[in-house]
Structures are given as C-alpha cells and as structure tokens.
Amino acid sequence: MSTREWLRRLVAFDTTSRNSNLALIETVRDALAAQGVTSELSYAPEGGKANLFATLPAHDGATQGGIVLSGHTDVVPVDGQDWGSDPFSLTEKDGRLYGRGTADMKGFIAASLALVPHFLSLKRTKPLHLAFSYDEEVGCLGAPVMLAALKQRGVRPEGCVVGEPTGMRVVVAHKGMNLYRCRVHGKAAHSSLTTRGCNAIEHAARLICHLRDLADQFKSQGPYDECYDVPFTTLSTNLVSGGIAVNTIPDACEFSYEFRNLPGMSPDGIQRRVEAYIQTELLPRMRRDHDAARVEIEAMPVAVLALEASEREAITRLVRALTGDKGTSKVSYGTEGGQFQNAGIPAVVCGPGHIEQAHRADEYIDIAQLTACEDFLRKLAGSMVD
Ligand SMILES: [Zn+2]
Numbered sequence: 001m002s003t004r005e006w007l008r009r010l011v012a013f014d015t016t017s018r019n020s021n022l023a024l025i026e027t028v029r030d031a032l033a034a035q036g037v038t039s040e041l042s043y044a045p046e047g048g049k050a051n052l053f054a055t056l057p058a059h060d061g062a063t064q065g066g067i068v069l070s071g072h073t074d075v076v077p078v079d080g081q082d083w084g085s086d087p088f089s090l091t092e093k094d095g096r097l098y099g100r101g102t103a104d105m106k107g108f109i110a111a112s113l114a115l116v117p118h119f120l121s122l123k124r125t126k127p128l129h130l131a132f133s134y135d136e137e138v139g140c141l142g143a144p145v146m147l148a149a150l151k152q153r154g155v156r157p158e159g160c161v162v163g164e165p166t167g168m169r170v171v172v173a174h175k176g177m178n179l180y181r182c183r184v185h186g187k188a189a190h191s192s193l194t195t196r197g198c199n200a201i202e203h204a205a206r207l208i209c210h211l212r213d214l215a216d217q218f219k220s221q222g223p224y225d226e227c228y229d230v231p232f233t234t235l236s237t238n239l240v241s242g243g244i245a246v247n248t249i250p251d252a253c254e255f256s257y258e259f260r261n262l263p264g265m266s267p268d269g270i271q272r273r274v275e276a277y278i279q280t281e282l283l284p285r286m287r288r289d290h291d292a293a294r295v296e297i298e299a300m301p302v303a304v305l306a307l308e309a310s311e312r313e314a315i316t317r318l319v320r321a322l323t324g325d326k327g328t329s330k331v332s333y334g335t336e337g338g339q340f341q342n343a344g345i346p347a348v349v350c351g352p353g354h355i356e357q358a359h360r361a362d363e364y365i366d367i368a369q370l371t372a373c374e375d376f377l378r379k380l381a382g383s384m385v386d
Pocket of ligand 1: 072104105136164165
C-alpha cells in the first residue's frame with residue numbers, strides 16, 4: 001500500500017485525543033501481522049487507547065539496538081474550525097493533501113508503514129522499530145507507558161527519529177513544559193470583619209506575583225539559548241478562580257501556572273524555588289491570619305520533557321548525514337523526543353510537513369514532503385545494510 005493510501009486510511013480514523021485510537025492501532029497491527037511483523041500493544045491505564053511498538057528484526061533475527069521511527073496517532077480537535085473539505089477524508093488539491101493529521105503527524109506514520117515491505121526486503125544488520133503512541137497532543141501521556149513496557153521487556157533501541165513536522169529538517173532541541181495547579185486555602189468571613197478571615201485571593205496574588213518575579217529573573221539573568229524564539233525559560237500564570245460573593249472574604253483561590261524550561265534547566269529545581277517561597281514567606285504570613293491556612297500544589301500529568309540531542313550521538317550524526325542538514329534548529333513546541341532521551345534512547349526530530357500547517361483548519365501536507373520523507377526513510381534503512 002502506498003504512502004498516500006495509508007494516509008487516506010489513517011486520516012479517516014477520527015483519533016482526536018478525546019477519542020479511542022484502538023481502531024487505528026488494530027488496523028496497523030493487522031497490516032503488520034499480514035507481513036509477519038508482531039506488534040506489542042501497551043494500553044492506557046483508563047483503557048480505550050493503546051500504543052503500538054513493532055520490531056522489524058535484522059536479517060540475523062537480532063532485535064536489540066537499531067532505530068525507532070516514532071509518531072503519535074492522536075490529533076487535535078477540529079471543533080469550531082472552518083474547513084474547506086471534510087477533515088477526516090483525505091483531499092488532494094494543487095500538490096497538497098488536506099486532512100486532520102496530515103502534517104501532525106499521520107504523514108510520517110503513513111510513509112513508515114508504506115515502506116515496511118521495503119524495510120523487510122533489505123538485508124539489514126540492525127532492527128528497525130515502529131513506535132506509534134496515543135495522547136501526545138494532551139501532554140505526551142502515551143509515550144511513557146510505551147517506554148515503561150519496553151524497559152520491562154528489555155528492549156533497548158540505540159536511537160530514535162521522532163517524525164513531527166519539521167519540513168524534513170533536523171531539530172535537535174526543544175523546551176520542556178510543566179503545568180501545576182495551586183489551591184490556596186484561607187478562611188471565609190463577612191467582608192466587614194477582615195480580621196476574622198484569611199483572604200485566599202490576596203495570598204494567592206502574592207504567590208502569583210512571586211512567580212512573575214521569578215519569570216523576570218529568568219528573562220534578565222538567563223540562562224539563554226538564542227536558538228529559541230524566546231531564548232530563556234518562561235513561567236506564567238494563565239488561569240485563576242476564587243471567591244463566592246463581593247461581600248465575603250474568600251476561603252479558597254485556585255490558579256494554574258506553567259513553566260517552559262530550557263533543556264539545561266531542571267524543572268524540579270524551579271519548582272523547589274516556588275515551594276521554598278511558600279514555606280518560608282507565604283505560609284507564615286497566612287498563618288498570622290488563620291492557623292490552618294494552607295497551600296496545595298499539584299503537578300499536572302503533563303510530561304513534555306525538554307530535548308537536547310548531542311551532536312556526538314550516532315543518531316544525530318546519521319540523520320544529519322542523510323538529510324544534509326547541518327543547521328542548529330531548536331523549536332518551541334514539545335515532542336516525545338525528550339521522553340525517549342530520558343529513557344536512554346537518543347532522539348532527534350525530523351519529519352515531513354510544517355508545524356505552521358498543523359492544528360489549524362485545512363491542515364495539509366505537500367506531496368513533495370511525503371516523497372522527501374520516503375527518500376529519507378529508504379536511506380535510513382539503507383544505512384543499515386552492509
Ligand atoms: Zn505532533
């Protein structure tokens with residue numbers, strides 16, 4: 001089946017992250033099984049979704065080492081978007097293929113699947129692995145489940161290509177993303193009796209301002225990496241709620257903040273600075289109003305780890321050699337690459353299509369990009385032949 005035919009089939013599954021991806025995963029599993037390739041499925045704890053990992057062994061049957069081709073099967077919603085064609089029906093126009101997920105990132109998955117017969121025909125000295133995940137778009141929730149399953153089975157690939165849309169350029173780094181929910185608990189009182197209450201909104205505001213001060217410090221003091229649009233770690237509060245009436249001192253205030261850390265900066269280290277402020281300054285002050293005042297912080301289950309590929313790693317050198325791209329590209333969007341790297345599998349990001357065309361109405365991929373991706377994958381597999 002051609003890349004285009006695969007893409008037509010993949011796009012037809014509405015794998016918006018809130019939906020199950022099992023119909024797609026089972027179709028891929030069955031198509032691989034028909035070619036003698038076994039898939040390992042790892043399921044979401046809540047059910048309804050799965051990752052697929054399949055190994056195309058080397059000619060001598062070896063399954064260790066080798067390179068992973070990684071893609072996520074979920075897509076972002078089309079809600080409220082004004083599409084010129086059915087987003088779940090692949091539509092060709094002027095050298096482009098339109099449909100949800102064509103660029104991000106079913107195009108890469110389609111090219112990988114279309115080339116499986118070719119990969120199997122080569123006398124490769126190393127295995128190739130396919131890793132297709134769920135729930136990337138809602139915080140990279142699927143890949144850790146797959147990586148844990150690999151670890152348990154003792155599978156140790158030596159490199160990974162994450163096929164997110166980069167226009168087939170080599171992306172070697174991106175920031176991490178960390179999201180926290182904070183609940184400030186004070187004490188309610190009639191608003192005329194301020195000394196009897198503990199105003200949760202006011203204390204939350206102190207913490208929010210402290211977060212902003214930290215953000216300003218990163219901006220003014222670094223560390224910096226000028227390869228990014230915003231060349232420093234950012235921190236911001238983007239959602240807040242609290243209070244029940246204009247004449248009642250609020251006993252609760254909740255807000256959410258995020259930081260996007262440069263790869264060299266530890267997200268835990270930043271969070272420890274926030275916690276230190278709460279313990280040494282905010283809480284003592286709150287408890288002068290009310291003994292039982294407290295602050296709870298919950299790390300949200302979003303695990304976009306930063307990626308920083310070493311130029312010395314074999315996978316970086318190989319993908320640079322195959323694409324001819326020597327530039328240092330670092331991007332502001334997250335990928336599963338950081339999770340592979342964190343699991344001891346060096347990763348780079350390189351895939352067909354452009355991120356500017358993703359997530360919007362009339363998402364498309366240039367047919368030329370798919371062709372370039374096929375060429376790249378053929379060369380990648382060819383590099384494993386003696
Ligand atoms: Zn993506």
